[in-house]
Amino acid sequence: MTCHGGPTEPRGTAALRRNGHQANHKRVERMMREHDIRGITRRRHRGLPRPDRKAAPSPDLVGRDFTATEPGTKLVSDTTYLPTPAGCWYLATVIDLATREVVGYAMADHHRAGLVIDALRMAAARGGPKEGRMAHSDHGPEYTSREYPTLIRESGLRQSMRRTGSCHDNAATDSFFGPLKAETGTTIWASHEAARADVSRFTEVEYHRTRPRKHPVYGYVTPVETRTLTAQDLTPAA
Template identity: 65%
Template sequence: MTTLYRLIHAEKVNYPIVLLCRVLHVTRSSYYAWREGEAARRERQAADDALAHEITVLHIASRKTYGVPRIHAELRRLGHRVNLQRIARVMRERDIRGATRRKHRSLTRPDAKAKPAPDLIGRDFHAERPGTRLVGDITYLPTAEGWLYLACWLDLATREIVGYAMADHHRAELVVDALDMAHGRGGLEPGCVVHSDRGSEYTSAQFRDRIRELGLRQSCGRTG
């Protein structure tokens, strides 16, 4: 019936509503009830889209490990009063899933010889001001020409990707290139915390030297 209601709504500028309802065998009262509820439906959809954005940011910041309960706890800590069932529905509709015990391909290859930087984030994935805390990650994308690797830096205050780079490898220069973009367009403050896992790309001398040159602070969480 929704399709018929939308057809009537689209064609009412060309034909009388009475005629459209009669031809399509729809009662006018049902059409008017649907039209009055359309604004509410759009408002709910916009609210769900905004919630999905917040959930996606928290999911990425947790290295895609958080499921419904932990996403719910993080949202409550940030001041969002959302019930568990709604979060579960939004995550299910957008196929956002927490970590499972199934084996998966990980890009994190810790360098046994490198001493990791201290963890300055401590699982606290929020920031008061833009340009003070970034979290980074690398993911891989299948293409017709083979695997491509995407490195991103996300600002925890604005929830926006401020730097990214893509290549057919995930060596240290990939994350350095992404960080250079973040520094150039993200308005990073001196001493901004740059947080990542302990992968060899992030513990490399090249990456550490670049952080030092830019006047930032490195932070490393546990191995993903």
């Protein structure tokens, strides 16, 4: 059988250990092979964003370095859509690269500038961005609109934009969008309200608190655990 949204071997081992089970990666790999358990493979459908030709381009301040040691210093933003019978339901996110938390998100039946502005405002309300630090996105019309760069400047941030057509620059947001769509087990949501509920539950409970990812320093930890450990490391010793 294929376990929908099932874990890969390293993440499966980490999840078992977190729940108190004695397990090593070789045993987990053997059991997954014997029972034909596989993590779902997500097919990626990419389309190039349409830049606003009238907008002045912002430099790429990230340079494909999607790491950060301090929360609030490097944020990446992107949008996706969730199909419903009533039409597409759009989701905009702001992810903190230090913790991989979704510090801001917003949903609407459109993907105009107001959608990404609401997501950034949520990040600011949560204490996400710090003055002088960077907010990274693609060249989509939502991010090159007059309103969005204005909010960036008012928030004391520096706007950064990835190179047009570089699919590798989507890795950070794909690491959230992919599991959201695969692990909720839904291809078409029954309504906008159902999509909103799934996004909120998955983000705040499953992704932030129960889904570990490999951190270069802390090992397999959730985004919330990463924030706690990072805060401890950044706190000056008494």
